[in-house]
Amino acid sequence: MSLTTAARVRPVGQDHYSISEVASYTGLSAHTLRWYERIGLLNGVHRSHTGQRLYTDGDLDWLDLIGKLRLTGMPVADMVRYAELVRAGDQTMPERTQLFREHREVVRQQIEDLRTTLAVLDFKIEFYEGAASGCTP
Amino acid sequence: MSLTTAARVRPVGQDHYSISEVASYTGLSAHTLRWYERIGLLNGVHRSHTGQRLYTDGDLDWLDLIGKLRLTGMPVADMVRYAELVRAGDQTMPERTQLFREHREVVRQQIEDLRTTLAVLDFKIEFYEGAASGCTP
DNA sequence: TACTGACTTGGAGTGCACTCCAAGCAACAA
DNA sequence: TTGTTGCTTGGAGTGCACTCCAAGTCAGTA
Numbered sequence: 001m002s003l004t005t006a007a008r009v010r011p012v013g014q015d016h017y018s019i020s021e022v023a024s025y026t027g028l029s030a031h032t033l034r035w036y037e038r039i040g041l042l043n044g045v046h047r048s049h050t051g052q053r054l055y056t057d058g059d060l061d062w063l064d065l066i067g068k069l070r071l072t073g074m075p076v077a078d079m080v081r082y083a084e085l086v087r088a089g090d091q092t093m094p095e096r097t098q099l100f101r102e103h104r105e106v107v108r109q110q111i112e113d114l115r116t117t118l119a120v121l122d123f124k125i126e127f128y129e130g131a132a133s134g135c136t137p
Numbered sequence: 138m139s140l141t142t143a144a145r146v147r148p149v150g151q152d153h154y155s156i157s158e159v160a161s162y163t164g165l166s167a168h169t170l171r172w173y174e175r176i177g178l179l180n181g182v183h184r185s186h187t188g189q190r191l192y193t194d195g196d197l198d199w200l201d202l203i204g205k206l207r208l209t210g211m212p213v214a215d216m217v218r219y220a221e222l223v224r225a226g227d228q229t230m231p232e233r234t235q236l237f238r239e240h241r242e243v244v245r246q247q248i249e250d251l252r253t254t255l256a257v258l259d260f261k262i263e264f265y266e267g268a269a270s271g272c273t274p
Numbered sequence: 275t276a277c278t279g280a281c282t283t284g285g286a287g288t289g290c291a292c293t294c295c296a297a298g299c300a301a302c303a304a
Numbered sequence: 305t306t307g308t309t310g311c312t313t314g315g316a317g318t319g320c321a322c323t324c325c326a327a328g329t330c331a332g333t334a
Contacts, residue, residue: 018310018311019310019311020310020311029292029293030310030311031292031293031294032291032292032293034312034313035291035292035293038314050299050300050301050311050312051299051300051311051312052300052310052311052312053311053312065257068250068253068254068257069254071250071251071254072250072251072254075290075291076290076291076292077290090268093265093268094265096261096265097262097265097266100258100261100262100265101262103258104255104258104259104262107251107254107255107258108255110247110251111248111251111252111255113205113208113209114208114209114244114247114248114251115248116205117205117206117208117209117244118241118244118245118248120202120205121237121240121241121244122241124233124237125234125237125238125241128230128231128233128234128237129234131227131230155280155281156280156281157280157281166322166323167280167281168322168323168324169321169322169323171282171283172321172322172323175284187281187282187329187330187331188281188282188329188330189280189281189282189330190281190282212320212321213320213321213322214320
């Protein structure tokens with residue numbers, strides 16, 4: 001679930017990055033970056049005179065946010081919905097707030113569930129270790 | 138991600154439950170319960186004289202654990218692996234401990250990621266609310 | 275006896291989120 | 305000039321975790 005293989009280092013502050021630079025920065029594949037654009041999750045990516053994608057720092061910020069939302073299990077369709085609201089302008093701010101408020105509750109619940117499971121895992125590990133060291137008769 | 142629609146009430150302590158009782162208890166569909174059994178995640182489910190499944194309290198406990206592991210994103214294949222280790226007997230305990238220790242780290246990392254995202258969400262919500270109430274010039 | 279409803283099976287289908295493919299173009303090195 | 309590398313596209317393919325279907329069995333009720 002966490003992108004441990006990503007370089008996570010933003011290249012020189014040149015404000016235009018190739019798809020492979022962005023791939024290594026975000027940990028997403030170039031395929032996925034193109035797919036994100038196709039489904040409307042990433043809009044208005046600039047192009048060079050030869051038609052190659054040039055991502056800006058703004059795009060990288062957006063991808064950071066998207067990445068965090070993905071990590072919390074937000075469906076891609078919901079993120080596309082959010083992207084559409086942002087495109088639609090400032091009058092959609094109440095709806096965006098609502099979207100985030102609802103998602104915040106989802107995240108809270110997930111943390112709760114994870115904590116419960118962590119406790120179970122700790123208990124199991126202790127049990128297995130106890131059994132291994134012969135503490136149970 | 139959380140099973141809010143599940144009844145989560147264990148039926149009378151009769152130690153044999155029908156597939157629909159177990160479905161309503163676990164929040165899993167009957168389809169999924171049969172599929173779990175087919176892939177080896179749930180083994181040795183008893184049958185009535187007419188061939189219908191009769192789940193025990195032990196099965197319900199097992200499904201509780203499985204459900205928690207699923208909630209933390211453990212792939213079904215890994216849970217099947219764990220089920221195989223349990224079937225194989227006590228000599229697999231060290232491997233089971235190892236499996237849980239590794240998963241514990243995954244869960245810890247997830248909690249970390251979720252907390253980071255929660256902070257971003259809080260920040261965004263505050264920003265949108267500030268913008269709505271005209272606090273930004 | 276007829277019907278209803280809950281169960282059984284193997285196999286096919288679904289939705290999501292990618293992931294890959296083939297064919298082609300542009301820039302550069304040997 | 306001939307690779308090689310890195311990019312482009314639309315469309316097809318993949319893997320996971322279910323989810324459903326058709327055809328059949330069995331128990332209970334009108």
